[in-house]
Amino acid sequence: MFKSQLNIQNLILLIASYVFYGWWDYRFLALIAFSTIADYVISHVIERQKPQHIKKCLLIISICINLGLLGFFKYYNFFIESWVDIMAQVGFRSNVGSLNIILPVGISFYTFQTLSYTIDVYRGDLRASRSFVNFATYVSFFPQLVAGPIERATNLLPQFSQIKKFNNDEAIAGLNLIIWGLFQKIVIADSCAIYVDSIFENYEKVNSFSLLLGAIYFAFQIYGDFAGYSNIAIGTARLFGFNLMRNFNYPYFSRDIAEFWRRWHISLSTWFRDYLYIPLGGSRSSMITTVRNVFIVFLVSGFWHGANWTFLVWGGIHAILFLPVLLLGFNRKNLDQVSISKLIPSFKELFQMTFTFIVVSIAWVFFRADNVTIAFKYLKRLVLDFSWGIEFLNIDRYNFELLLLVLIVVLIEWINRTHEHPFMGKWKWFKIFIVILMLLTLGVYSDHQDFIYFQF
Structure with missing residues (x-):
């Protein structure tokens, strides 16, 4: 039976x-x-x-x-x-x-x-x-x-x-993940996409401030898009009684690039570690072999994302960023959650997180650009335009208007960074109510798009 x-x-x-x-x-x-x-x-x-x-x-x-x-x-x-x-x-x-x-x-x-x-x-x-x-x-x-x-x-x-039977607690946990995933996708990612598309399509016309915001908005677009899908998938699986691995762990609170890759697309980064990096010898051999292995893993990881030179350059940038951390022995330094017992991070932690986010966002420009030439032109204008005024974009919105929503999300995740998702811990039902309210208000105005990672 x-x-x-x-x-x-x-x-x-x-x-x-x-x-x-x-x-x-x-x-x-x-x-x-x-x-x-x-x-x-x-x-x-x-x-x-x-x-x-x-x-x-x-x-x-x-x-x-x-x-x-x-x-x-x-x-x-x-x-x-x-x-x-x-x-x-x-x-x-x-x-x-x-x-x-x-x-x-x-x-x-x-x-x-x-x-x-x-x-x-x-x-x-x-x-x-x-x-x-x-x-x-x-x-x-x-x-x-x-x-x-x-x-x-x-x-x-x-x-x-294993026979699956309905579990009320697991079902509620799954629904919480689905709601948070929908918020990340519909409210955050799709809202950011409107600004990102406008700025990247007109990168030769907009100023440095808009280009900087375009890179930041894309960082949150791809995060909300992919982490949102992962949370919806994990939550849906829990409704059926299955436990999938966690795929994102607040990656933009990383203090170095090694920590970022322990928190971003965890299922892929650990796959490459276990089935490519370690079999190649990992970091157990000579420095030359270690450098080779790091570049192989990150270039293959970039190429896995798509058939375009931009992804290879993106992978190469991360290899260059990762190597000093690995060779200096800092790659296993930040294994704990940042400021786990404090509400406000130290100046050192804040600097580390900001620097890591900046270099990751610069690399994202290559991920988003149509080709390598456009990516370099984008970054060149960002650095050399020297114009930092607030602009009115061709989508009839000011380029900074989304910042408040992004900052709210950062604050929500920071406060709940020790939990799997923000609906855990104190004020659970209040947080769920606010997020659903934002879904029903801000979500209906976003330009709904396909998930970015569907193309991979």
Whole structure:
């Protein structure tokens, strides 16, 4: 009875997940199904083999299948166009054309999820799943399918072997996360997007103050957009009785770049740490090898985000920022929450957080710009324009009007920085009431947009 009920439960989740994904474009259901079947079969064969070289060959096959599909759909046109441009620079004309390829939504996320499963089975950290339905549901679990968190099989897969029953406390916790995620997305990210789009589209006309605000607003746009989705996904999963990993931990309160990456997109940064950085040797070898490994991880991380040179430069900037912290041994210094027992941070902490936020925001300009040239022109005007007046943007709003809302969010998060989300601790229902009120007022005026990370 137990097994039958569990199978029905997971089968319903699997069907719901496939309907959810197919609603976007049913043609790509075959792609996720193929990846699922391939890794399910390969993992079982790996587990049954004893010779290490055979296991390694099978793992390589799995990696090639997954990264091959990801590479074709996401990077084929980028490589072709880059090759044509390089040939043109040296005087050769190439007739190789690009293809009209649709990028399957969420392919970067579920590809890394299936890869980590196969690698864990190869390492012996996890047994191959005995239930295909459980494994297929793990790969396609709809709350986090299209934009994460990138779940490890060691955490999520065993949860599909447990009968789920409604838990009132978990459901309320899930709803709280969903409400806060909606606030981050609709009120913060979408409001910031209106100003960001205006400023970046007219960067050659606006002054330094507007360009500075454009970078700051985008920092909060991408944070509210991505952290908002993550919280909605985690909250939705909790409604079904599943616990997903935390993906953001107040990253803009970081005191150095290493701490930032422990708090930003945690599921991706830990994935690269465990499956790329450490296998490459991490920081255990020579300084040259350590520098190489850091650049590999951050450049691959940048390239994971999209097929554009801007993402590679963004990754390279973070590698340059991260290296001094690592080489000086400061990368594990700030492991605690900042000013955990104080309301007001010290001057040193405030300076560290401000500096880290500034350099992260500068790097975000490359992430947001259409190409590297525009990003450099944007930063050049920001520094050299020397005009800091308040401007009226082409969206019929003054460039500073959003600052109050951003500062309110910073204050809310600062006060609640020791909690998973601001609705925990004191004044819970009052905070929920205020946030819902802001959703119903400010939220209706924002220009609603797709989640940024849907394109990755």
